[in-house]
Amino acid sequence: MRARTLVALCVAGLLPLLAGCVPPVTATADNNGQNVKAVVGGRLVLSLASNLTTGFDWKITAIDPAILKQVGESTYKQDTSAPGKIGVGGTRIWNFDVKAAGSTTLTLEYRRAWEPASEPAGKTFTITVEVTQ
Secondary structure, three states, rough: OOOHHHHHHHOOOOOOOOHHOOOOEEHHHHHHOOOOEEEEEOOEEEEEEEEEHHOOOEEEEOOOOEEEEOOOOOOOOOOOOOOOOOOOOOEEEEEEEEEOOOOEEEEEEEEEEOOOOOOOOOOEEEEEEEEEE
């Protein structure tokens, strides 16, 4: 009886916390050129293939920070399917907090840092993030 009461109290205490949880919205290269929907208070996780050994890396070139705020630095995960291999690519991952309702274009360019901006990017990724309350 005492254990059931304790479990019930724990669950009741967690419900209000869980009610505010919003699962993250994920975007990948498959979403390039598309609209992505998100809600205020949520999180957008963007993952794009990258290969740092080539000198290329992704750089954010357009974002409205009032709508999407990057959380920390992006991370890079090397592909684990070829351990010990040189030149293996991986995935660059960004996390964004969804701060306000509205719409923003999120654009990234895949380029070498030492090349001038006048040179065309190796790749471009763009999504429109539509945020509702």
